[in-house]
Every structure is written in structure tokens, then in C-alpha cells.
Amino acid sequence: MKASKKKTKQETEKKSAKKAEKLIDKKGVRLDGRKLDELRPVKLEVGVIPNADGSAYLEQGKNKILVGVYGPKEAHPRHIARQDRAVIQCRYHMAPFSVDERKSPAPSRRDVELSKVIREALEPAIFLEYYPKTAIQVYIEILQADGGTRCAGITAAALALADAGIPMRDLVVACAAGKADGKLMLDLMDTEDKVGEADVPVAFMPNLNAITLLQMDGNLSVDEFENAISMAIDGCKQIYALQKEALKLKYVAAEEAKEE
């Protein structure tokens, strides 16, 4: 029994070493051809769901995410209402077909936690005190997942909130940095996240220099961690420009339609 245990251990070690070797090539290029500090291609669009008060669609690499916002509206059940501010009801949800193995549509513990931290990442941006006793609902649907969905979800949700005309201090934008194959890198995709040593998702409001979501799992020294945050913030700033572009585009399109 002991021997077989040893063998499997060796096998897994070999396997992970092989995997890790493949993540970055000698020139510092990643599996999908990106440099270490390069984002995946990001595509953003607002106003994609006619029924919602605000909505946004995001693609980041193979991530495909749809966000719908409803409200401010009467809070249900009524006891959740706050006398001095609006409450945010946030649901992060993965479609059963969004990952390799079918995911049960019932909320997992991970979904519950992510819904909470995403809500807390968005709250600092919104003038909640303008709408006492109401609820603002943010529904995030992950149609396809490829790593970094909580960050991509926040980026899209902030756009949908802005699209709904909800007054905000700034857009919230999120991006992860992490460590894989011994090197810090930006915007990890699924394979890099799974094999990698650490993942640091960060949500940021660029105009206020405010970090509204910060998590980490893995193993990093304090220095590595601080560099990872800086890297993630740089990524956030790049996506922030795209967010603003996407918001403007909606009004440009509307203007053009009027002229025609």
C-alpha cells in the first residue's frame, strides 16, 4: 500500500511539473500568446436586455457574462429595507453549461460568498442614501467561465448600474493578478488559476483610488502581494477606459439612429 501511495505522489508531481512548464514559454509568452502583464481581449456592451433598467454584456477571453439591473424599486421582503439608504440585492450565478462539468443551478457556497463580496465591491460606488427604503437588484449571469469571473462580473455590473442611470461616485472595475509558474501575471485564465500559486482579485475605483474588493488565495510574500496589487490596478485602469468607451458608444449609436 505504501509503495502505491508513493508512486501516485511521484506521478502527480511529474504531472504538475509538466503542466507548470507549459504555462509560460522561454520568451515569457503565455499559453494564449499573452505577455505576463497583458489582459485578455475585453469586449463590453451596454443596454443589451430590453426589459432591464440597465444591462451590460462582457467578454474577456472566453468569459461571457450578462448583467441585468432592476431598480431602485420597492424592497422585498419588506424587512430588508433600510430607513436611510437603498439596499443592493446581488446574485452571482453560473449557468449550468458555463463550465466543463455541468454545474447544478442551485447556489453553491462559493456563489453565496461571491454574491456578498461583489455586492460589497459595488456598494461604495453608489449613492445609496439617495434612495432610502428601496432595493437595487443586480443579477450577474456567467454564461461561460474561463477564470476571473468575479472580476469580470463586477466590471459588467458597474456598467449595468451606470446604464440604469443610478448615480455613482465612479465606475467600479475589477481585474485579478496572480502568480503561476513562479511569475506574477495579470488576468489569469482558468488553467493558470488552477495550476498557479496564487490569485489576487482586485476591484478598484480609479477616480477615488479606492480598492473595494480584495481577496487572495495561495502563497505570496508581502512584497509579491504588493506587486500583484499594483499589477491588478494597472489592468483595472486599462479596462476602465474600455468601460467609459462602451457607455459613450450607446449614446453615439442612439444619436446616429436619430439623425438617420
Add this chain to the structure above:
Amino acid sequence: MNSPIVVRIKKKRIVELLANGKRVDEREPTEYRKIELDSGVIERAEGSARVRLGKTDVIVGVKIATGTPFSDVPNKGVLTVNAELVPLASPYFEPGPPGENAVELARVVDRGIRESKAIDLEKLCVEPGKLVFVVFVDVYILNHDGNLIDASTMAALAALVNTKMFKYEVEDGKIVKKPGYTPLPIVNYPISVTFAKIGDKLVLDTGLDEEEVMDARLTMTMDKDGKICAIQKGGGSGYFTKEEISEAAKIALKKTEELRKIVVKG
């Protein structure tokens, strides 16, 4: 929950005090409340510990069972962390399935143990892909007076260190108990410290009064080598700047080392 007006008055007072470096209970900003730790408090459990952090009271029980491993890690035992905000612990806790606060608490404790690789899970494999040991860590909040995360990580670590497994032999793919016990293979000691941002000040180990008025919360879990293994920002509608996070990391490095000495003796 107190009315918004009471919270606002409370906050004003706490922020005023903090501006002069003082806290409601006269502690220093980074000072913890009195920590009392008892190990092996539940004889039926394979491991247990009770931590009192001021009036916050947490008990953690560890149970060991057999089960099947996850298919992607066939040669590793399974770790499961669960947290119960027991209704007797606070007027704000209600019976029912775990809410988001309980789920978050369990997952933050879990992340610290898992990411620091505190338990050598490969040693808990009996037959790869078929039979492994499952370690259940159940966090039970008995009285809530703030900083449940740190009290829970301390109690969980102490309970794991306290855990004894029965000796066994494998006969025909089945586990046969033998007399005697061995300790659980614990190889790392994750400790968390949780900061609250109140106004523009950072404080550690918040009591319930401070927790009610805090703008945001930041938990850093560090392993025995001073590496960060888990972080969670939460609580309230505030935020942190990068400078505040760097400051927190420096304090956390020192503080986790101090606390580890209390939890892991010798």
C-alpha cells in the same frame, strides 16, 4: 440592529476617540482583547478547542470520517469547513440554513487552512481514488462580540493541532481500527488578523460596537513563514487605499507571529 441614528451617534464617538488613538474599551489600535484558549474540550470529537476573545466565544470541533476523494486530487484527503452562527449567541442570529455571513466565515477559515497547506492531506489517503479520510472542521459561535473570523481561525487551528486519529490497518480495502492514536499531520500554522477601517483609522480585533460602525473590513491570513495565504475584504460600504493595505500587511506580519505563539504552544 440598532436604528441608523444610534449607529451614527456611536460612530461619531468612536471616530473622535480614534483620532486621539483611543478606543471605546481603552485598548491600543492593534491590541487584541484577552485570549483564552482551551484544547480538547469535547471528548467525543477527535479534536476540539474553545477560544474566548473578550466576550466573543467560539468552539471548534474536528470529526474524522472516511470517504471518497475528489476525482481531480485522488491521492488527497478531504477538508470540509462549516460554520454555524448559533441562535443562542446573539439576538441577530436566527435559526435556519447558513446565511451569507456564516458561509463567508466558513470559507475564510477554510481558505487559511487549505492555502497554507496546514494539513498534509496526502497522508490522509488510504487508497488513491477510492478511500481517504475526511476532516470535518465545524465552527460553532457561542457568543458574538465581534471579530468572529480571528477567533474562529485560532480555534480551528488549535482544534486541528489537538486532533488525534486512531491507528489503523488496511485489510481487503477496509480500514481496521487498531489500539492507540496518532496526531493529525499538521505542517503549517495559519493565523488571521482582521482589520476594521473606521473613519480613516485601522484597528484590530473589533468589538461589536466597533464592528457596527466600521466602514470596511480586511482579513489577512499568514502562514508560519510570514507568507500571505488568504485575504478577504468585506463588511460595510467602505474601501481601502493601496497604502492602507500595505500598512495592514506590515502590521499583520508582526501580529500573526505574536498570536501564533499563543495558539501553538511549544
